[in-house]
Amino acid sequence: MLGFVTSRLSAHALRDSWQRSLSATTEDGQWHVVRFADTRIAASLPQVLSAAAWQRLCQPLEQWLIIDRNGQLLSLALPPKILSPDARDAWQLSAQEFAALMQTAQADVLADQLHEEFADLLPTSGALLHGWLLRTADLLSTYRIEGAPEQLTVAVSVCHSQGSLLDDPRLIQMLESYVEQRCSLSEGLAPLLDSAHTS
Numbered sequence: 578m579l580g581f582v583t584s585r586l587s588a589h590a591l592r593d594s595w596q597r598s599l600s601a602t603t604e605d606g607q608w609h610v611v612r613f614a615d616t617r618i619a620a621s622l623p624q625v626l627s628a629a630a631w632q633r634l635c636q637p638l639e640q641w642l643i644i645d646r647n648g649q650l651l652s653l654a655l656p657p658k659i660l661s662p663d664a665r666d667a668w669q670l671s672a673q674e675f676a677a678l679m680q681t682a683q684a685d686v687l688a689d690q691l692h693e694e695f696a697d698l699l700p701t702s703g704a705l706l707h708g709w710l711l712r713t714a715d716l717l718s719t720y721r722i723e724g725a726p727e728q729l730t731v732a733v734s735v736c737h738s739q740g741s742l743l744d745d746p747r748l749i750q751m752l753e754s755y756v757e758q759r760c761s762l763s764e765g766l767a768p769l770l771d772s773a774h775t776s
């Protein structure tokens with residue numbers, strides 16, 4: 578996907594201005610790269626960042642356009658101009674902002690893993706896959722399934738069922754059982770997948 582920005586600054590000055598926003602710390606002191614130029618992430622930034630953080634990122638801009646997942650030109654809503662933040666200030670993300678950014682990226686993380694290891698299970702439509710994985714990511718968040726292997730197991734199962742697993746009410750029951758009893762996800766998902774292929 579593609580993004581365009583308009584700024585009164587020269588390209589070099591804009592680059593220098595954005596250098597201080599390439600990474601941020603979380604409340605526990607950990608440093609993280611903020612992939613704001615990735616339009617998959619950029620589309621969600623106005624919603625997930627605090628007003629101050631969004632202002633910090635947009636301060637040098639007059640306009641920010643991206644091509645979204647559906648191929649449409651989208652203009653990001655820029656905040657009103659206020660005093661420029663001090664370029665020496667470190668950028669700290671709140672726990673809420675960090676969690677929201679991680680949740681926003683979850684579907685794309687799963688998509689990357691699936692492309693690397695289970696490409697034969699993927700639909701030809703990237704938009705269809707993204708829709709499945711957004712719903713999958715919501716379930717993973719709701720039931721606090723945080724381990725990468727377990728998350729991938731659920732995503733693979735969803736793709737193996739061609740998305741039908743997401744509409745099976747037994748999936749919710751199985752995830753609740755997993756949370757309460759820490760049963761095997763693979764064993765719990767197997768009968769659901771058998772049903773999906775015989776129905």
